Amino acid sequence: MENHRVIIVGGGFGGLNAAESLKRGAVDVTLIDRRNFHLFQPLLYQVATGGLSPSNIAVPLRSIVRHQKNCRVLMSEVVGFDLTNRALKLTDGELSYDSLIIATGAQTGYFGHNEWADLAPGLKSLEDALDIRRRILSIFEVAEREEDPVRRSALLTIVVVGGGPTGVELAGTLAEITRHTLRSDFRRCQPSDARILLVDAGPRILAAFPEDLSAEAERKLKEKHVDVRVNAGVVRLDDKTVELRSGDKTETIFTETILWAAGVEASPLGKVLMDAAGSSVGRGGRVPVTAELHLTEYPEVFVIGDLALALDQAGKPLPGVAPVAIQQGKYAAKMIMARLTNGTLPPFKYHDYGNMATIGRSAAVAQLGKWKFRGRIAWLMWLFIHLMQIVRFENRVLVLIQWAWNYITFNRSARLITDVDRRRADSNHQPAN
């Protein structure tokens, strides 16, 4: 008899944890992702700011599951569902399943302003991070050649939109780069003249944290010369300006670099799935699921992580964070194994261990249950937890060494402006012409 076939779509935190939890099950697992690697998204801002290399935070899916004999990896793309016949349509063929776990996550969302995507890149993929790295490093290069002080000042203004953990990490790190790393690099332009703005539409940054930790983060950012603007919504932007509105006041900021950390929306595969199920997506394009994380009509189809609209015991949507995805991945795997012996599990329950955000070198805020931490101790906790989480990565020691090195020397050696689009034009040996 053939084993029960489980297909997992998406190799992020949710999908990968589901695959690993099925290790000892009498199942055949197929993990499908259109990329060949798992990305450790919490450190993506380090790539965007030149502190780590892509390979420090991404690891080939195949090497993660290479010794899990019941799991194969397929680099492919899902384009449709035949839920009645339990089959997936891929760009190159079809696949049948007995159980399905969909974990394709979320992408940057612009609240209906998709035309802003090119002007204000988000930070969700490695390519995003390299694009942001290129943009940030390039403004200092252009500023070094610019004679007009007004344009130079606009060039040296960076606006980070969104005061969540990603926005705070980006703004804090950018402030350090301009004041320390790049200090002696330029002759005409002074990177320390750069102005970093962190803009949030809400009344405070880090809204998911207790109020006093938000205030602490804001204080720390200001100490690093970040200009924090709360209650300030972006109402318009182009390649030279961004317009902020606070109440009935509007202000125009002259800038050529806007980074978008303000919102996410679910992967578009959610809508494809809901169309196939004859239903519709919920808020933010997320897929409504039962308390057992599956579709109401199709109990063999689980949706987990940022793509899922799962509710907690109080009926509130669970947040789109890694711990939710991880716990849901494990739950879905266990449920599939329980059903193999005609068992079941109680509804999914999210264990919230807390929340943390780093603001830069030696500064972070953390809330773990009832405890709150700030300053160096919070930063060390943040570092420890993130390093432990990438324990599955064989190069964790190298990341640690790189990190220690960067910390001691203010070094950011991955300050490379690379751009595949220019490949042909640049195939010159050390081209300068």
Added chain:
Amino acid sequence: MENHRVIIVGGGFGGLNAAESLKRGAVDVTLIDRRNFHLFQPLLYQVATGGLSPSNIAVPLRSIVRHQKNCRVLMSEVVGFDLTNRALKLTDGELSYDSLIIATGAQTGYFGHNEWADLAPGLKSLEDALDIRRRILSIFEVAEREEDPVRRSALLTIVVVGGGPTGVELAGTLAEITRHTLRSDFRRCQPSDARILLVDAGPRILAAFPEDLSAEAERKLKEKHVDVRVNAGVVRLDDKTVELRSGDKTETIFTETILWAAGVEASPLGKVLMDAAGSSVGRGGRVPVTAELHLTEYPEVFVIGDLALALDQAGKPLPGVAPVAIQQGKYAAKMIMARLTNGTLPPFKYHDYGNMATIGRSAAVAQLGKWKFRGRIAWLMWLFIHLMQIVRFENRVLVLIQWAWNYITFNRSARLITDVDRRRADSNHQPAN
């Protein structure tokens, strides 16, 4: 009084050594490159094969010269020369010089078949290396999904054209990856079934080496299951086949991956320069220079490195290798400083310390003066010399650790398929749809 203004175009081995040799001179140095980093080209094949990350072998030019107060870096592109008025035309402005050093190197050359460039990428830039890495890793992904054994066999055939050091390094490393690194990664396709061909039009590989070392390299490659074809010229290629001719026999190889390490041609800036000088370029687009490495009519304009057509004492062109560029860069700098006190230098003399090429793990060949080395000792020499050369890179320790780690574990953790062109499409969190 203003200092003597030296402009150096190109931040490769030649330009960078020129800049550093001018450290103590009473000169103002401007180093222009269209990239923001120096690239350690000898290890580019390690990036192409996933062993090292771009930032391991590239270092921002600004951080190299940050403490050299008389040197500024400009990221820009030279588009023309006004030799009479001693001025450079940049894409964004003009710059005057008193002395000029041009060191823009070489690019991949296709012997008049530029239409092959997209089908058979060369290995001269970081973007080239990432492109090759993506192509190589992708063929195994496609082969894993391919049901037709004929197509699978074509997919798993990689043809490396050119038996110089780069071709030998690529072929040797690819053979190791397929036999070791990827061994347990796939379920249906067997990476060890991959066929690596190394093709050279001449009678032996490593033609610049003594004959017995060529033979040793060929033997080592065959031991690693590389199919070495000498006296085999590429006469035609498309996206499915490459046609080889040996004598009057032709053979068609079915392959979708051709890597081009067969030739270089000088940077096109050489022709722009010669047009401005009312003269013409020499063989391979190189710029003929005097025994003092400058243009005949313009003694203040030096041309060095791969771009220069400089002759040795016997009247033969110097090879396009890093040691020539390094020595010429130092010479040009010293000559400029000598002239400041109305002095001069004897003609440039190249000190040839030898030649080395690595064939893979623990295998290399080296010829140093009269001595020849092979096997593990040659490999350790190769490793030592290359690590010493990147001593200027602040992250040399990290490269060494990465290398040791890779060596012990057969690891190649930078096996990421990344591609900026797909950025928008892939902005999904761990996208699989």
